[in-house]
Amino acid sequence: MTLQQLPLNVQLPANETFATLVTGPNDEAVNLARTGSQPLVYLWGRRGVGKSHLLHATCAAAQQQVMYLPLAELRDTVSAQVLRGLELYPWLCLDDIDAVVDDETWCFELFALLNRVRDAQAGRVLVTASCSPAQLTAAYPDVQSRLSWGVVVQVHALDDADKVRALQVRARAMGLELRSDTALFMVQRLGRDLVSLIDCLQRLDKASIAAQRKLTIPFVKAVLAI
Structure with missing residues (x-):
């Protein structure tokens, strides 16, 4: 195509x-x-x-x-x-x-x-x-x-375990490493809407490149103010 x-x-x-x-x-x-x-x-x-x-x-x-x-x-x-x-x-x-x-x-x-x-x-x-x-x-x-x-x-919503997997798969496609504990933290704290979670992941991608930081829970908290 x-x-x-x-x-x-x-x-x-x-x-x-x-x-x-x-x-x-x-x-x-x-x-x-x-x-x-x-x-x-x-x-x-x-x-x-x-x-x-x-x-x-x-x-x-x-x-x-x-x-x-x-x-x-x-x-x-x-x-x-x-x-x-x-x-x-x-x-x-x-x-x-x-x-x-x-x-x-x-x-x-x-x-x-x-x-x-x-x-x-x-x-x-x-x-x-x-x-x-x-x-x-x-x-x-x-x-x-x-x-x-x-x-x-x-089409049914993914459960939390599958949303964690979805975030990790998308992160890998973006060249990021997203640990399971960080992905689960995002799902639990940012809501269950996968579209919003992916938007947050894109924000984190830009921030991690600028700061040369890995996607840890403290970093996610700081960038997304949660």
């Missing part, structure tokens, strides 16, 4: 691949995304459970052309017409679909896109949202039925 395949200069995080993904209780979701065995997969779960990471990893591993759209970011910056013609791509990854389906224009264009993909019987669509299709607030109810045709899987 090259950046030329991504629209609007969207760039994927370099470290969000299958190699840095800790599966935890989400084997089914990961396998569906990795294999592309189903024409439509709808992944839902609350913020911070790893849905976007899974889409980014799918894009990074794709052997065919892939189109990734972070819909929450694009809703107020581009026209919904960006969805036209996407049925030509073998892989479509639509992140945060619930951010746009309450808008009539976006919802109509999404409905039309799903119909074109279904009629073509060729492409694969991977969708994420914070809720199940039945719970979506959609401008057109038919969109909910279209999305329900696919395989619907909830």
Whole structure:
């Protein structure tokens, strides 16, 4: 995959691949995304459970052309017409679909896109949202039925042990050494949201380079003021 395949200069995080993904209780979701065995997969779960990471990893591993759209970011910056013609791509990854389906224009264009993909019987669509299709607030109810045709899987949060592993795996990808006790301290003191934990890890990375210090618990306390 090259950046030329991504629209609007969207760039994927370099470290969000299958190699840095800790599966935890989400084997089914990961396998569906990795294999592309189903024409439509709808992944839902609350913020911070790893849905976007899974889409980014799918894009990074794709052997065919892939189109990734972070819909929450694009809703107020581009026209919904960006969805036209996407049925030509073998892989479509639509992140945060619930951010746009309450808008009539976006919802109509999404409905039309799903119909074109279904009629073509060729492409694969991977969708994420914070809720199940039945719970979506959609401008057109038919969109909910279209999305329900696919395989619907909830993505669950990692437990604390898996979050420690996830932090350590991400730290290694960044060239950092993160001991288990330091990672556990971060999980216990900074909250259970993995997105926020990764953001803190990136802050610590910059601080450790500047101070030439290892990631110890005292250093984490000092940098993050906890």
